[in-house]
Amino acid sequence: MNKNNKNDISTDAMAGAGLSRRSLLKGAGLTGAALIAGGSPAALAQAPAPAATSLRIALTEAFETLTAAESAALDAFASRLIPSDDGTPGAHEARAVHFIDRGLTGPMAASREQYAVGLAGLDDCARQRAGVPFAQLPAVDQDAIIDAMTRNAIPEFPMLNAAFFNTVRTHTIEGTFSDPYYGGNRDFVGWALLGYPGVRIASSVEEVQLGSALAPSRQSAYDMPAHTKDPVGPEAAGGASHGH
């Protein structure tokens, strides 16, 4: 089972599978802030098992730093960069916006201001042109704005420029095709798009000959016992015994 994709897992199933608090915490961490408001991962994990009638946790899509308006504009933007209107998953289905949101609270924090200014600019630009925020524009009009951005051709909104486009494009690609541990590439849709059969602990001559016809591994690097983020004992830690 893919431990990084808990959205559809019922609490019953969790209880039934006898998941430890540790793995539940891990699951919560892996899906980022995709937990109900007021229920921190720790609080949720410690809560008594709900009554049998409560079959599903309604996992809302909370964000850690992006505002509601920002996330809507960004998701619309990312959905035009890697669209799904060909009937196959794109950046939206991969939850690239959740990857970016988490990244902006830490490793990508240097870009937070650029996102704040750029996403507000997108909505302002859309309102000026059509009276609605960017996310509510028809796709063809969204594309027109993005195309103009890449050419630095929106002088009245100077923050909508090629540099902002490149930042969002880079992060959307990372969020769509990264290890699902980081909150994107949900259900491995990004790796499937590329024909990448997924991370493996080893690859044999035969597997290499198969190439993208190889059955996908459908695992995160951190699903592997060798790299789990769970605390482990010294025996499982491996490799650290260099005589010191």
Next chain:
Amino acid sequence: MATEMPRTDVVVIGLGAVGGVAVLPLVTAGLNVVGLEAGGWMSSRDFAPDEIRNNIRDWPQAVPKAKSEIPTTRANLNFEAVQGGGHPMMNGVGGTSLHYWAQSWRLNPWDFKTVSETTRRYGAHRIPQDSTVEDWPFGYEELEPYYDRVEYALGVSGNAGNIQGKLQPGGNPFEGPRTRAYPMPGLRSSPFTDMMGEAARGLGWQPFQGPAAINSEVYGDRPGCFYHGFCDRGGCHVAAKSSTAVTTIPEALKTGRLQVRTHARVLRIVNNADGRLTGVEYLTGNQVMFQPADAVLLASHTYENTRLLLLSRSREFPAGLANNSGQVGQHYLSHHQGAPVIALFPRNLNNWYGLPAQGVAIDEWADDNFDHGDLDFIGGGNLWVHTDRKPISAAKMSTFDLVPNWGAQWKAFIRENADRTNASYVQKTTLPYRGNYLDLDPLVKDKLGFPVIRITAEFRDNEKRIAAFTQDKMEQWYRAAGAVQIIRTPLGTGMGTSTHAYGGTRMGDNPATNVTDRFGFAHEVPNLGILGASVMGTSGARNPTLTAQALAWRTAEHLATNWNSIAG
């Protein structure tokens, strides 16, 4: 006031690719060694197949020291030096040998004798006038036994091309003669490298599997490579990569004469009124310590070697340790590895698994392996293609100007072509020049308030002409293998930060133009040895690590053999 530690024979500053090698001959000779390492130990658990961590958010490292010491860079005096990108070194036991590609080449004999061989064959006027290049103080033959020792101590896989003058099938026909074969056969080929090898043979070239410090089979207590990929900027999850953290350092620890002191950040190297070293001052946590020693080996990577010397000022060395000649920081170069050619093939290449050291090489156009009589440059490039692909970098592939780089068309393009592209890796002869150097940045400081290194350097005509020449050869090779689209990238300008950084403490007999003598000891400071590519005066057309490691072994052995005259 620094806390003084018990005296030891030798302090090694930095337990990375070269310091981690040097400790072994020292302790084997019976010397007591303290290794000061700014980082800590990392384990195989830290080396996950994770492109975000390894490739996007800096490589795995134990402490973020280097991150606050990123050099500033400018092409020449007309520009303001700016800080940017990552730091090519890392902190941790094993250092950059944890995450390097592990290509383990010996330099070509020509690289040691660039000036005299060029003069003999083409005339002295063919040496670029603005270059400060010198012959090394010795030839390939002098270093050969040390190459051999390191290849066996670490574990290097490869197919020999020349054993004692006898050419070997399947190896590099241009390599210098070696005493014996590699300890292990080369890494396995892949469908892609087989295809490229076949195309090269069709052109009359002699392709071969390049050498790698990665086990192709069980070596000692370590397994052979699992070929799962992700080691271009990551450590090995099964310790098949022969980093010093899993080879020479544990071996040296077994003697009981090596003390590894982690999280020890060296502040300065201390000398007395006679100009001899007395020890090393370092910071651990918030405590300043002093480690007295009879000899010091500086092994902290090219940028940090120069920085620590320039920061170690004293009455005897007011411009920095061993720098009364003004030579510290001079003859800097970073390897011209840019200007790749990128190809698109009409079918999948099955390159999702594998590693950058699992490649096929062409040496016909490297060094002086071909006639330069009618050309306008000296040296050349080693052509390299390899098996390695990761999903984010695959999605960021070149669009070959066929589609926009976003939207529905782009998505369809990468869906079809993600496994059909390949970028070459061509390493080129790079020379030292007047006006290219390292010094301390006058404005930018690290978190402790010490200046970072400032790089003032740019590629000159010789490098750019090699780049153009080798792009022709690379395109020819790809076309022969069936590539349908080719992109050539620009030839390069700035000689900025690189893992392949050379010079700053160049080795040579003339103390007016070199910091260290032929054994790697400072001309001005007899008990200071310097290890790393910072002593190398030429780059060759291939990765520097094995050469730096062979030199490190030789310097350490020289110290042990001449202990009384150097440290007494």
